Structure formats: C-alpha cells, structure tokens
Amino acid sequence: MAEIFGILNITTDSFSDGGKFLNPDIAIDHGTQLLQEGADWLDVSGQSSNIEATLVSEEEEWKRVEPVIRHFVPKGVRISLDSFRPEVQRKGIEAGVRCINDISGFTYEGDRSFLSSYTKKHQDLKLIIMHSHNKNIAKKTSNLTPEKxxxxxxxxxxxxxxxxxxxxxxxxxxxxxxGMGFFLSQDPMVSFRVLKDLEILKLEFPQLMVGVSRKSFLGKVLGELPVAEREFATLACELHLLRFKIPFIRTHNVLKLRQAEKIWNLCQEME
Known part of the structure; x- marks a missing residue:
C-alpha cells in the first residue's frame, strides 16, 4: 500500500490552490480534512514552486508553515516539509518534521551540515531528493527530451x-x-516517458515518491485542460503509480486516491 502525502500549500501563488490556505486556522482545517480522508503525511509548503511563483523571504516561508507544524506534530501527525532552504529545513526538523521534501535535490545554497546529525538523532527522518533540472522553481523551457x-x-x-x-x-x-510537469519540460511526453520507465528507476532507486496531481502535462495532452478539471486525468495517472507499487504518492485529493486504491486492490485480489 502506498503512503499518501496530502498536499497543503500555504502560499499565495501555488498553481492549483494558491491563496486558499494562508490563514493558519483554514490551513489546519484543511490538513485535518486530508488526514480524515486517509493521508499518511501532510506535505506542507510555504513557498510555491510553479513557473509563475516568486520567492518569499525565509522568514515569511517559516511564518506560513510554523503554526501548522506546531499544531499537528504534538498530535502525532507525520509532517513533510516541502522546502529547499536549509535554514527552513533545520527549523522544521527541530519542530518535529520527519520528512524534508527538497525540490532542489539539496542543491540550494546554504549550510546543510546539520542533516548528518539530525538523521542520526532521528532515525525515521526522510530526505526526498527531487530531480531538479531547473534547481528550484519550475521553468517554462527545458532541453530535456523523452529519449534522454x-x-x-x-x-x-x-x-x-x-x-x-x-x-x-x-x-x-x-x-x-x-519531478514531473514543468520540473522536467514543457513537453508532456517527457513526463509520460518517465511514467513509462518507472520500473527502470525503481531498480536502482526503489524508495520513490511521485507526484502527478493536477500537473501541467496532464492538462496539455487533453487540450489545455484547466487545473480544476484535471481530477480524472490525475486519478488515471495515480492508478498507474499504484500498478508500479510506488511507495510514496503526493496528491491534492486524498479521498479520491484512497477510494480508487481500495477498488484497485479488490480487483487485484480477484485475479
């Protein structure tokens, strides 16, 4: 069974839900809903990474996520912090975060020496290395091809x-x-090639996380489908991830995926 990371963006400009959860009380309510729907983790972000995003200060990023982390950690909720800034990562771990989801693949400037001691102190601490063709915030152009x-x-x-x-x-x-969508390329076939070759990646890197939720490559192949209308496409793609037994799946709509997973598993048992 995949572990599901429910996306909680506390930002003004995330491509799917920017501005919805800036109020800490609303963010906490949404996080609670994601957990009730079956999320194993809350993947919390205070800095958007889409192609139109702007960088906020480290202080602002931490200010956005801290109330949510402080609320859920004492309740035993597993929190993943989606941040590429070392100082924000350090504060998160000290506040009880047990997964750092770094879209720069831990390449962003800054001192990361603390990671060694923290991974020894907290043996359950996970570090997610995202393939970063563009270093941090996604870009509109890329020279990656499906073949490469x-x-x-x-x-x-x-x-x-x-x-x-x-x-x-x-x-x-x-x-x-x-990394998927604009993190790879404006060409949707680049993302689909990654999905096709997941087994190749899993052979060497079995501890995979994949997030396809509402991504641009899904909308593009369906005639520039708006973000709000990509739920069915997302679910089809996430079923593909279940087929390949991807251990971590990151999604906006946890309930949809949990329901589909249950039906998928029952169908497999019938064979």
Missing part, C-alpha cells in the same frame, strides 16, 4: 546520493522524486 530524460534523472540521483552519503547521511534516509 530517464538517464538524466539517474545521473542526478547518483550524484546527489554520492554527495549526501559523503556528508555521513545514511542511505536508508534517502528517497527520490523524478
């Missing part, structure tokens, strides 16, 4: 793994996200 993308991702993962292991971080703490 999987090899590029493999090389990136190997390099980042090597660097983090050299920092004395245990390999068991490392998870991997190939």
């Amino acid at each position: 993308v999987v090899r590029k991702i493999q090389t990136f993962f190997r390099d980042r793994r090597s660097d983090l292991l050299a920092m004395d971080i245990p390999e068991s703490a490392l998870y991997y996200d190939p």
Whole structure:
C-alpha cells in the first residue's frame, strides 16, 4: 500500500490552490480534512514552486508553515516539509518534521551540515531528493527530451546520493522524486516517458515518491485542460503509480486516491 502525502500549500501563488490556505486556522482545517480522508503525511509548503511563483523571504516561508507544524506534530501527525532552504529545513526538523521534501535535490545554497546529525538523532527522518533540472522553481523551457530524460534523472540521483552519503547521511534516509510537469519540460511526453520507465528507476532507486496531481502535462495532452478539471486525468495517472507499487504518492485529493486504491486492490485480489 502506498503512503499518501496530502498536499497543503500555504502560499499565495501555488498553481492549483494558491491563496486558499494562508490563514493558519483554514490551513489546519484543511490538513485535518486530508488526514480524515486517509493521508499518511501532510506535505506542507510555504513557498510555491510553479513557473509563475516568486520567492518569499525565509522568514515569511517559516511564518506560513510554523503554526501548522506546531499544531499537528504534538498530535502525532507525520509532517513533510516541502522546502529547499536549509535554514527552513533545520527549523522544521527541530519542530518535529520527519520528512524534508527538497525540490532542489539539496542543491540550494546554504549550510546543510546539520542533516548528518539530525538523521542520526532521528532515525525515521526522510530526505526526498527531487530531480531538479531547473534547481528550484519550475521553468517554462527545458532541453530535456523523452529519449534522454530517464538517464538524466539517474545521473542526478547518483550524484546527489554520492554527495549526501559523503556528508555521513545514511542511505536508508534517502528517497527520490523524478519531478514531473514543468520540473522536467514543457513537453508532456517527457513526463509520460518517465511514467513509462518507472520500473527502470525503481531498480536502482526503489524508495520513490511521485507526484502527478493536477500537473501541467496532464492538462496539455487533453487540450489545455484547466487545473480544476484535471481530477480524472490525475486519478488515471495515480492508478498507474499504484500498478508500479510506488511507495510514496503526493496528491491534492486524498479521498479520491484512497477510494480508487481500495477498488484497485479488490480487483487485484480477484485475479
């Protein structure tokens, strides 16, 4: 069974839900709903990463996520912090976050020496290395092609793994996200090639996280489908992830995925 990360964006400009959850009380209510729907983790972000996003200060990013983290951690809720800034990551871990989801693949400037001691102190701490063709915020253009993308991702993962292991971080703490949509390319076929070749990635990097929820590549192949109308496309794609037994799936609509997962599993049992 996949562990589901319910997306909680506390931002003004996330592509799907920017501005909806800036109020801490509303964010906490939405997080509670995601948990009730079956989320194993809340993936909390205070800095948007879509192509139109602007960078907020580290202080503002932490100000957005701190009340949510402080509310849920004492209740035993597992929190993943979606942040690429080392200082925000450090504050999150000290506040009880047990997963750092870094869209830069831990390449953003800053001192990360604390990760070694924290992964030893907290043996359940997970570090998600997202393949970062663009370093942090997604870009509109890319030179990745369907033919080259999987090899590029493999090389990136190997390099980042090597660097983090050299920092004395245990390999068991490392998870991997190939990045999808504009994180890869404006060409939707690049993302679909990654989905087709998930088994290749899993052979070397079995601890995978994949997030396809409402992504641009789904809308593009369906005639520029608006974000709000991508739920069926998202679910079809997430069923593909279940088929490949991807251990971590990141999604906006937890209930939809949990219901589909239950039906999927019952169908498999009938074979």
